[in-house]
Amino acid sequence: MQEELLEVVNETGEVISVLPRSEIHGNPSLIHRVVHVLVFNDKGELFLQKRSMNKDVAAGKWDTSVGGHVNSGETPGKAVKREMEEELGIAACDPEFLYTYIHSNQYETELVYTYYCAYDGEINFQEDEIDEVRPWSLDEIRLNTGNGILSDNFEHEIEKYMKYVTTGTKAQSIKGTK
Numbered sequence: 001m002q003e004e005l006l007e008v009v010n011e012t013g014e015v016i017s018v019l020p021r022s023e024i025h026g027n028p029s030l031i032h033r034v035v036h037v038l039v040f041n042d043k044g045e046l047f048l049q050k051r052s053m054n055k056d057v058a059a060g061k062w063d064t065s066v067g068g069h070v071n072s073g074e075t076p077g078k079a080v081k082r083e084m085e086e087e088l089g090i091a092a093c094d095p096e097f098l099y100t101y102i103h104s105n106q107y108e109t110e111l112v113y114t115y116y117c118a119y120d121g122e123i124n125f126q127e128d129e130i131d132e133v134r135p136w137s138l139d140e141i142r143l144n145t146g147n148g149i150l151s152d153n154f155e156h157e158i159e160k161y162m163k164y165v166t167t168g169t170k171a172q173s174i175k176g177t178k
Helices: 076-088 138-144 152-167
Strands: 005-009 015-020 031-040 046-051 066-069 096-104 109-118 130-136
Touching: 005 031, 031 076, 031 152, 046 076, 046 138, 066 076, 076 109, 096 152, 109 152, 130 138
Parallel strands: 031 109
Antiparallel strands: 005 015, 031 046, 031 066, 046 130, 096 109
């Protein structure tokens, strides 16, 4: 199988170069684009996925409903639909774009495009990448923040989302690192 090629971008998403995933991961000076989808059910609970122990990032941690790389030559809109279907088997949702932000840690730097989806159908998750998927209340997420159960990427995401919903801001770019 050929290695995934990702675009190295600047903070505004302009493509600088294309490199293999292995050269980008592990080098936080190289920014790459990812999509996240926050999938909520009709009770207002947020679906989280427990990442497989085989993953090189946040193995065994609870993470964003859907998350994945934007492949070289792909738009974030196409990536979000592809990732929703691959990871959770959801094709019947038209995700709404919310905001972008930069997430950086010692391992990587991502330009994150976050989307929202309301969904109450069946979930068929990708078992080789995900161990479990279940809905969490926002109170349950707050109680588990900072205790090592949630990925650092998701903790940054939920912080951005809560700020977004409390300020009532429409789709915008939110810059900042954690």
